[in-house]
Amino acid sequence: MRRNLLGIMLATFSLSGYAAQDLPSGVDWLNHVADGLAPYWMMDSAQGTPVGNFPTFRCDNGAILNTVQPCNELNKGWISPNFDREYTRMKSRQTYAYGVIFHLTGDLQALALAKKGAYYLIDHLQDKKNGGFISYTHKGKPGLDWQQRTSQDQAYALVGLAMYYYLTQDPKVEQVLIQQQAFIFDKYRLTDDQGLAWVLADSEEDSAKQRELVAQLDQINGYLLLVAPLLPPKAKAKWEQDLGWLTQVMLNQYQSEKEQRFYGAIHHKAVMMQDAKHNDFGHTIKAYWMTYLSGRLLDQPSWVETGLKGMKYTLKQAQYSQDFDLVQPFFSDTLSAKWQGETIPAWQSRPYSNGTSSWEWAELDQAAMTVSLLDGSMKDTLKYTLPTFMDAWVDHQYGGVGLNPKSTKAFHWGNGYHQFEHALVGYLYAQQIDGKSAELYYARPKNSETPLQPYYFKAEVSKKRPVTNQVTKVAFAHIQA
Template identity: 70%
Template sequence: MLRKTIAILSTVSLTVSASINLPSGEDWLDHTTKGLAPYWVMPSAQGEPIGNFPTFRCDDGTLLNVSDVCPELKRDWISPHFGKDFTRMKSRQTFAYGVLYHLTGDPKALNLAKQGAYYIIDELQDKKNGGFISYTQEGKAGLDWQQRTSQDQAYALVGLAMYYYLTQDKKVEQALIDQQAFIFEKYRLEDGLGLAWVLADSSDDSEKQRELVAQLDQINGYMLLIAPLLEEPIKSKWFNDLNWLTQTMVEHYHSKSEQRFYGAIHHKAAMMPNANHNDFGHTIKAYWMTYLTGQTLKNSEWSTFGLKGMKHTLEQAQYQKNFASVSGYFNEQLQEKWKDQDITGWQSRPYSQWSSSWEWAELDQAAMTVSLVDGSMKEVLQYTLPTFHDVWVDHKYGGVGLEPKRTKAFHWGNGYHQFEHALIGYLYSQQVEKKSATLHYARPKNSKMPIAPYYFQGDVIDIDVQEDGTQKVRFENIQP
C-alpha cells in the first residue's frame, strides 16, 4: 500500500465523529489551506510571467535544474520530457487555484487562476490551425497540429472551465466554445467510435488508436461542468454532444461481462486487464461521469448504470491491511485510533495493493458520491479519507505527489486531482454533518447563470455579496 521509504510523519489533526469517523468540513478546509496550498502558492509555482506555470518542480518547490536533477524527477519515464512545457499542466494548475478560491475566497488564488487562464488563451492557442498547442520546446510548438491528442485538447480547457464557472468571464467563455467546436469538428471519427486520439501519426501515437480518455476527458475536463451554464443555442449543442459522447463510451468502451471500461479498443491487447488505462481509476471515473451526465441530462438509465458500476468497482478496488504493518506512515493520533485494526485502502488493479494519488482521489470521490446517494461507503471512507489527508500529503512543503509525499510536479503530476478531491470532500462532509456549505464566486452583478456546487446540486439559502462584488454562497441539501 505505501512505500516503506517514507518516514515523514504529519502533525495533521482530524476532527473525527465517534459515530462515523469522517473528516469534518473544517478538516477539509485545513487540508486545503495547510496541506495542499503551500506547495502551489510558492513563487516558484507561479511562473514567469505569472500564469506561465512551470511543468517540472522538485518536491521542495524549486524549479528543475537539468544539470542537477532532484531524485524524485530522475526517472526514465520523466526525464525524456525535460525541456517540454505542457499546456495541460498549466491548465490543471489553473483549476487548482480556482478551487482554492472557491473554498476560501482568497483573492490571490482567483488572480492566479485568471493569470493562468489568460496565459493559455493568449499564448498557447494555435491561431493558424485551431486548438491549443500541446507543449512548447525551446519556445516553439512541439508537435504538428494533427499529432496533438484529443486528451491534451480537452485538458487545455480544465482550468478555463473552472475559472468560467467561478466568474462568467466572456473571454474565457468564447475560448471554451471555440475549442469545443474545434475538437468535435476535427476529431469526430467516421467509424462511429467517438473522437479520435490523434489525426496523424507521430513517434508516440497512431491515428488508429481508439482511446477511452479521448472521450472521457472531454466530459471530465470541461463539458459536464460548463454545458449547463451556457446560453442557447450553444447549450443545446453541448448537451447533444455530451449525449452522443456518453452513449459512445457506454456502447463501445464498456465491457458488460467484466463490468469495467476498456482503456482502449483498437486492439485486443489494449483491452486486457493489465494494459494501459485498464485500471480502477479510469473505470471509476468513467462510471462517475456517466452517472453525473445521466443526472444532468435526466437520463435515468445512465444514472442507474453509473451508480451500479461505481458500487461494483469500489467493492473490487478496496482491500484490507493490518494497521500494524503500515502504522509508521501515520500520525500519532491515527496510530492510537487504529491500532489492532484492519484498515481499508484503495488499489489500482486487482490484488495490487497499490495506487497512485490520482486513483485514490477518484475512488474517494466516487465513494463519497455513492454515499450521498444511499448512505453507504462510510465504513470505507473512515479509513481512506484520513489516509489521504495524512499519508499522501507532504506536510513539510505542501501538496500531494504521485506517490505519498513524493513526485509532485511533472508532465502528468499537478494540483488538479488533489484540489478536486478537496472540493468534493468538503461538500460531502458538510452534507453528512447536515451543515450548509459555503463556496465563493466572482460572477457579474445580477448574473442569471445557474449556480450549483460544482457537479452536484444544492439549495441556495444565502448569497452574501462582498465589498468587492464577489459572492459568498451557502448551499444546503447537497446531492449528486
C-alpha cells in the first residue's frame, strides 16, 4: 500500500465531551465507532448491489465511483488502473467492519450486513472448480488464473468470514473456513517447508520466486488466530499445528534478530532493505504482535518473550516528537488548548520518515495498548496517539478513516478493517484501564459451549444477558493481553 507522508497532516473536529488530559474512555470509543466511523460504512451506497456485494471504490462523500468523471481522491495513477476490478479482499474486509460495529454496539443492521457480506463471498466468489477464492473480478469475470492468485488474497478473503464466525458460529461459514485453510496450506506450502508461497505461477504483477512476509503474516492475523480456538477438536488441532509451524517459519526466515525487525520479503537482498516495500514499522509491529499472541495461545514462552521484546523495541523506534505549535491549526479547540506549547508523540512508518498511514498508526496503537495492558507502560504515549487518530484521520463530515487524513477511504487496499480493529482493541483497553467490564454483543446459538473471549484477549465472563432471541450481551471483566 502507498504510504501517506504525514508531515503536517492533522485534521480538525470537535472532541465533544472528551477529557483531553486522559486516555479515551470506553464511551469515547463507542462514540468514535457510532459517530466517527460507522456513518460512512452504513450508507446505502456502501451496501452494494445486491446487498453484500460491497463496492471496492467509493468517493470520500460515499458516492460510488464514476469512472468517467472520477472523484479527485481516487483519480490517482496508482489507483485508477484498477477501476474496472472488484476485489474480494475488500468485500471481506468490509464484512469484518460490520461485524465489529455489531460487536461493540449491538446494531442489528450491521449484523445483517455482515451476514450478507459473508454469504456473498461464499456463494459468488469461491472458485468452485480449482478451490480457493477469486482475487478479483474484471468486468464481472474472474481475473487471474487460479495459480496466479496471491496467498495474501486467499487469506484476506477470510477475514470477514472469521469475524462473522467468531460472532455467530454459523455452520456454513465454519465449513468454508476449514476448507479454505486446508486449500491454502496444501497448495501454497513450499516444498522446502520454508513457509507459504506468494503465488504458484507468474503473472504480469507477481512472480513465483517471491518470498513475502505477508504470505505468512496475513494468514495469522486474517483468520488463524481468531478462529482456531473456536473450531471443533479435529479442525482446531490442525489449525493450531499450522499456526505454530507458520509462526516458527516467520521467526526463522523473516525476522532479523540483530535489527529486531521483520523483512518484508527475502527473495533478494534489495527487498530486505529498510526502504523496500513492507519493511516498515507497521508490518514489523504486526508480526511481533502476532508472534506474542500465537505464543500465548499455543503456550510457547519463547515466542511470548520475543513478541513482547520486539513490540517494545519497535514502538520505541517508531515514535518521534512533533512540535504541536506547528500543527495546532489542524486540531480541535479542545486539544489545541490542552497541547499548546508541547512536543507531542507521534508514529512514523520508517526511521526518520516522520510519515505514516492510518493502518500503520492503528497497528502501532494496538501493540502499544497490548504492552500497556501487560506492564502499564505506553500510557504517556497513548494519551496523545489515540486522540490524534480520532482527531486527524477521521472524516467527521461523512465518517470513516482514509489512507490520508479524512480522505481516500475506499479503494483496492483501503477499507474499514484496520479502523474497526483499532476501535475494538481501544474499547477493550479503555474498559480494563478504567476498571470496568467490557460489554460485547454476540449472536451465537443459545446452547453454544464454545469459549467466550473478547477478540484476542483473555477475560472472565461476569454476566450474560439475552437482548433478543438471537443476540446476547456479554460482560467481560479482568481483560488480559
